Amino acid sequence: MELRTTGSVFVVFLCSVAVVLGQDWGVTYTLQSVCALRGSSVDLSCSYTYPSGHTITKTFWFTKSDTVDLSLDPEYAGRVQYRGDEEREATLTITDLRETDAAVYKFRFITNLHGGKYTGQPGATLSVTGLQVEVTPSTYIGQSVTLTCSSTCPLTGNPSYIWYKNGQHVQQASSQQLFVYSNYHDRYSCAVEGHEDLRSPAVCVSGPNCRRVTYSTRRLCVLKGSSVDISCTYYSYYTVTSSFWFSPGRRDGWRDRSAPEDLAGDPEYAGRVQYSRTERKSSTMTITHLRERDSGEYRFTFKTEDPRYDWGDSFSGTTLTVTGLQVEVTPSTWGEKTLTCSSTCPLTGNPSYIWYKNGQPEQQASSQQLSVSSNSQDSYSCAVEGHEDLRSPAVYKPRNIKISVSPSGEVVEGSSVTLTCSSDANPPVQTYTWYQENITSSKSSGQSYTITNISSEDSGGYYCQAGNTVGATNSSVVMITLLKGISTAQAAAAGTTVSVLLAVILLSACLLCRKKKTNCSNSWHPVDNGQNVRDSSSDTYSSLDMRTRSSDYDTLATVRRTGTEI
Numbered sequence: 001m002e003l004r005t006t007g008s009v010f011v012v013f014l015c016s017v018a019v020v021l022g023q024d025w026g027v028t029y030t031l032q033s034v035c036a037l038r039g040s041s042v043d044l045s046c047s048y049t050y051p052s053g054h055t056i057t058k059t060f061w062f063t064k065s066d067t068v069d070l071s072l073d074p075e076y077a078g079r080v081q082y083r084g085d086e087e088r089e090a091t092l093t094i095t096d097l098r099e100t101d102a103a104v105y106k107f108r109f110i111t112n113l114h115g116g117k118y119t120g121q122p123g124a125t126l127s128v129t130g131l132q133v134e135v136t137p138s139t140y141i142g143q144s145v146t147l148t149c150s151s152t153c154p155l156t157g158n159p160s161y162i163w164y165k166n167g168q169h170v171q172q173a174s175s176q177q178l179f180v181y182s183n184y185h186d187r188y189s190c191a192v193e194g195h196e197d198l199r200s201p202a203v204c205v206s207g208p209n210c211r212r213v214t215y216s217t218r219r220l221c222v223l224k225g226s227s228v229d230i231s232c233t234y235y236s237y238y239t240v241t242s243s244f245w246f247s248p249g250r251r252d253g254w255r256d257r258s259a260p261e262d263l264a265g266d267p268e269y270a271g272r273v274q275y276s277r278t279e280r281k282s283s284t285m286t287i288t289h290l291r292e293r294d295s296g297e298y299r300f301t302f303k304t305e306d307p308r309y310d311w312g313d314s315f316s317g318t319t320l321t322v323t324g325l326q327v328e329v330t331p332s333t334w335g336e337k338t339l340t341c342s343s344t345c346p347l348t349g350n351p352s353y354i355w356y357k358n359g360q361p362e363q364q365a366s367s368q369q370l371s372v373s374s375n376s377q378d379s380y381s382c383a384v385e386g387h388e389d390l391r392s393p394a395v396y397k398p399r400n401i402k403i404s405v406s407p408s409g410e411v412v413e414g415s416s417v418t419l420t421c422s423s424d425a426n427p428p429v430q431t432y433t434w435y436q437e438n439i440t441s442s443k444s445s446g447q448s449y450t451i452t453n454i455s456s457e458d459s460g461g462y463y464c465q466a467g468n469t470v471g472a473t474n475s476s477v478v479m480i481t482l483l484k485g486i487s488t489a490q491a492a493a494a495g496t497t498v499s500v501l502l503a504v505i506l507l508s509a510c511l512l513c514r515k516k517k518t519n520c521s522n523s524w525h526p527v528d529n530g531q532n533v534r535d536s537s538s539d540t541y542s543s544l545d546m547r548t549r550s551s552d553y554d555t556l557a558t559v560r561r562t563g564t565e566i
Contacts, residue, residue, distance in 0.1 A: 004233035016325030024051040027107055027120025032046035035127045035153035038097055039198045039219060045084075046093040046107050052199045054111035059084075061092045063103040066119055072330060074368050075100070078342045085490060096219075099128045127153040145205050147178040149190035160193040164202070167213070167311055179207060187212045191316075198295065199316050210237070213300055214312055215318050221345035224292055224324045225390045232300045232317075243302035245275070245285040260301055268293075279404060282484050287320075295322045312359035315386055321345045325392035327382055329427070329469040331374075337470065339370045341392065352385040356394070376469055398466035401475035410483040411454060417449045421464035429466045435475055450497040456482060 027048045038129050050056070060069040060082070071080045074128050076094065085091040090107055106123035110116060129151040136146045149161050163170040163178050166187055170178070180188065187210045189202040200216075204210035218230045230245070246260035263285070264273045274286045283300055286426040299317030305312045323343040330338045341353050355365040362370070372380065379396035383389075401423045411417050421432050431440045434449040437460055443449065461477040 004267060018483045019551070022047055025118055027118065027389045028378070029107075029120065029124045031124060031156070033125045034156050035125070035129060035151070036097055036156065037151075037192060037195055037198050038099055038128050038130045040097055040195055041093060041095045042097060042126065043091050044126065045089065045104050045541075046120070048107065048109060048120065049087050049088070050109070050111060050116070050118065054113050054116050056109055057112050058110040059090055059107070061090075061105055061107055061312070063105055065110050066106070070105075072338065074340075077343065077368055078346065093128075097128045099130075102126055102128045111261060129153050131190055131192070131198070131201050131403060133188055133203045135203060135205055138284060144179065144181050147180060147188055147190070148174050149178075149207070149500075151201065155192065162190070162191045162193055162196060164189045164199065172471045186210060197316050197319060210235070213302075215300075217348070218316075219319050219321075220348050221321045221323060221343065222290060223343075223387055223390050224290055224322050226290055226387055227286060228290060228320060229286050230282050230298050230318050230320065231282065233280070233282045234300065234302060234311065235281060236302065236304055236309060236311070238304040238306050240281070240304055243277075243283060243300065245273075245283070245300050246297055247296050247298050261297070263298075290322045292324075295320060322448045323347075325382055325384070325390070327380060327392050329395060335374050336371045336530055337371060337374050339380055339382075339395070341368050341370075347384065354383045354385055354388060356381045356383070356391065359394075376471065393426060395426050395470055397471035398423040398429050398468060398473045400424045400465050401464065401473060403462070403464060403475055403478045405478060405480075411459075411480055412483045413455060414453055416450060416452045417454060417480060418448055419462055419464070419478065420448045421466060422447075423466040423473075423475075424464065425468050425470075427468050427470070429468050431465075431467045431472075433465045433467070435463055437463065437464065452479070454482065475495050 001316075010447050014565075030045045030047075034042060034044065044061070061080075062068055064069050064073075070076055070092070071082065073080075074513070079095045081093040081095075082090065083093065090109075092105060092107075094101060104123040106119055106121070106124050108117070108119045110118075123313075132150050134148040134150050136148065137144075147163070149163075160174045161176050163173040165180075174193070178188070178190075180186070186206075187202045187204050189199045191199040201214070202212055204212070213232050213234045220228060220230065222228045227453075234240075234243070237459050243261040244264065246263050248260065262273065263269055266273075269287065272288045274288075276284045276286070280500050285298065285300075287294060287444050296319055298318045301311050321344065323345055328340045329340045330340070339355075352366045353368050355362040357380055359381075366385070370382075372378075372381070377397060379394040380541070381394040384389040402423060404420045406418045406420070419434065421434075423429050432445060432447045434444040434446075436443050449462075456500065459480050459482050461479050463475045463477045465472050465474050467473075
């Protein structure tokens with residue numbers, strides 16, 4: 001059974017009271033109501049509780065349906081981020097706010113037990129507004145007015161305000177209202193401190209004929225490699241003598257530019273910047289072959305014949321963001337995955353998208369998202385209609401998976417072997433899992449797998465499974481075969497045994513030889529008359545006693561001289 005909160009939440013700034021239905025179930029929103037500036041970012045946060053024994057399996061925010069995760073909503077693509085400890089706190093961040101983002105945001109969490117679903121009520125209400133300068137005639141005598149920096153809802157956080165006169169910061173003015181003496185040349189705008197780039201449109205305090213610069217758009221998000229037009233209209237009671245575009249904060253080598261410089265003369269933009277103007281005092285700057293480092297703010301300024309009425313260069317202009325395309329992959333339902341053609345900012349102009357499957361355009365696929373089978377072996381990329389040459393990198397499951405074996409060659413029982421898996425994939429491989437053929441459970445995880453003290457039961461086929469967010473692919477099988485014969489340990493033992501036996505044999509031979517020499521010296525002996533006689537007890541002749549002098553015996557030469565027969 002699904003649990004929901006009832007009743008309302010009492011909120012004091014940065015404080016709230018949890019509404020709980022059932023013991024231990026609850027969601028506490030930090031703020032029940034938030035008013036934020038269009039173009040800014042906002043954090044909606046809450047804390048939550050649940051009974052012990054439950055484990056959180058999923059958390060998300062939603063606005064329309066409690067089954068639609070806000071991070072998967074195409075209207076919020078690239079603008080939503082979840083943060084928190086995934087246990088007790090959660091924060092939703094929405095960037096580049098639009099007025100269409102105004103809604104009630106609710107937090108929902110799901111646990112691992114039946115009925116463990118909970119949605120925090122009533123949610124956090126977000127209002128999105130811009131700034132406007134309201135002009136009210138003053139009660140004082142003379143040409144004076146009261147200016148009010150207004151919004152459609154009271155901005156959250158008790159902000160401080162900043163006022164600008166003809167593009168220049170008005171010092172000592174931080175309240176929401178400003179009292180001024182009017183003339184036909186001055187133009188005023190306002191901003192909130194910390195969001196100076198989100199100024200209100202400038203207004204003339206005494207009529208339409210005051211000097212001004214009005215930009216066609218305040219924010220642009222354009223593809224890397226494409227072109228962009230940044231334009232404005234301007235007016236001055238005095239004759240305009242010169243005008244140009246510049247980008248504040250750009251660096252020339254190591255030197256910060258303190259004064260605005262014509263962008264057309266910047267080496268970074270050489271050959272890529274072109275100006276076009278009309279008689280109605282409109283100006284357009286075109287930048288071609290956009291690079292990501294071209295991202296920044298661009299302003300227009302002009303000078304008149306009277307320097308007092310030059311257009312101030314501190315007035316905010318158009319912010320340009322240059323981005324590329326990426327395909328993001330998120331799990332979906334029914335065995336499918338959702339592909340989103342994303343960029344770092346919402347592309348200007350509400351573009352149509354083109355999807356490519358294995359390099360060929362997919363028919364009837366023009367939205368920012370595409371659903372594909374989780375088992376798809378195909379590669380997918382995307383582009384924006386009109387910029388088909390600026391396609392995103394393709395995403396695909398791991399392929400061309402290879403396994404290397406070290407050491408290579410035959411494997412001896414008792415040794416170690418390391419298997420290493422490599423693969424081509426985009427996005428890169430996130431998980432490697434190792435399996436032995438015909439065994440269901442995995443053996444190991446990681447890009448390398450080492451088998452130590454290998455035995456006969458380790459022999460067989462092995463393969464790795466490489467996976468990324470697109471899917472998983474198995475490698476071919478490599479065989480690990482043990483070398484037939486004795487193992488390394490057995491070979492070492494055998495070698496030791498042989499060495500010992502050889503040593504014993506050699507020692508025995510030496511002892512036997514010494515014994516034989518002793519017997520030889522004892523089996524022949526001299527007689528008193530100096531002649532050698534044969535031992536009657538033996539058929540062999542004993543060796544001569546070498547201790548007897550050699551003169552006592554006939555040499556072979558003597559025998560030959562005397563003719564003695566042997």
